[in-house]
Amino acid sequence: MSKFHLNIQELVQGEFVMNKVNIAFxxxxxxxxxxxxxxxxxNELYRSFKDKIGFIGVATAFEDFEYNNKANLKLLLNNGTLVxxxxxxxTTNYGLSNYLDIxxxxxxxxxxxxSEQFIDENKIELICNAIPNFINFSEKEKEILVTKVKQYYSQIPVIAETFTLNQLKGTPSFIIFDDKxxxxxxxxxxxxxxxxKTRLEYLLS
Known part of the structure; x- marks a missing residue:
């Protein structure tokens, strides 16, 4: 069973309380x-399950770093400021410059x-292990792949850890995970x- 790697820089709003069932957005x-x-x-799931399930939103950045940053996240959470x-x-579709459903x-x-901080043996191993059938590769094949992964991430100047370690396809992503x-x-x-909602109810039962 795959693990969810939650590597956050700062909790900006609220407190994440681990439960037997948790959801990350x-x-x-x-x-x-x-x-x-x-x-x-x-927001709707939180209203329905906040007493039973652990909730954590993770604002990430894999592009457009001038917009996808902690300062703009704080503006969103404080007053719904959009960027x-x-x-x-x-603005084009609704005439709004602030988000109403904060x-x-x-x-x-x-x-x-x-990339220099990110690349270490443990993190590269986590990424490689997420590749289908990696465990069945020969030692030579594993060595070649590890080298390629290191080379790839060494060319990316800024890396978001939760997004990258979990090899997410993009945003928005929802991950449901247990207390381990x-x-x-x-x-x-x-x-x-x-x-x-139905899936969360089933997991709680």
């Missing part, structure tokens, strides 16, 4: 889809590091809130 502030399809669902493409979407759940900012960080369910992109 990984998003970017410069990601309109995260606001359209993600935050409202997470970048997200602001453009809501996240009500505990929210952190991902740990952002340089075992991943129970994982979802990417536009999701049906009722399906997520």
């Amino acid at each position: 990984v998003f970017q502030v410069n990601c309109p889809g995260c606001f359209i399809y993600g935050i409202p669902i997470m 970048g493409e997200t602001k453009k979407y809501y 996240p009500n759940f505990p929210t952190a900012f991902d740990r952002i590091t340089s 960080y075992n991943i129970l369910e994982q979802y990417f992109g536009h999701q049906n809130g009722d399906i997520l």
Whole structure:
């Protein structure tokens, strides 16, 4: 069973309390889809399950670093301030420069590091182990792959750890995990809130 690697820089809002069932919502502030399809669902789930399930939002950054940063996350949480493409979407379609459905759940900012800080044997091993059938590779194949992974990440100047270590496909992403960080369910992109709610109810039972 895969593990969820939660490597955050700072808890900006609320407190993450671990439960037998937990859900992480990984998003970017410069990601309109995260606001359209993600935050409202997470807010509703939090209202329904906050006494039974651990909740953590993780604002991350794998692009557009001038927008996807801790300062803009704080502005969002404080008064709904929108930036970048997200602001453009809501201004163009709704005449809004501030988001009305501000996240009500505990929210952190991902740990952002340089490639030099990020690349070590443990982290590279975590990434390689996430590759299907890596365990069955020959020692030579493993060695070649490890070298390629190191070379790839050495060319990326800024790396978000939670996003990268979990090899997420993008944002928004929802990860449901237990109190030992075992991943129970994982979802990417536009999701049906009722399906997520039903799944959480099943896991609680």
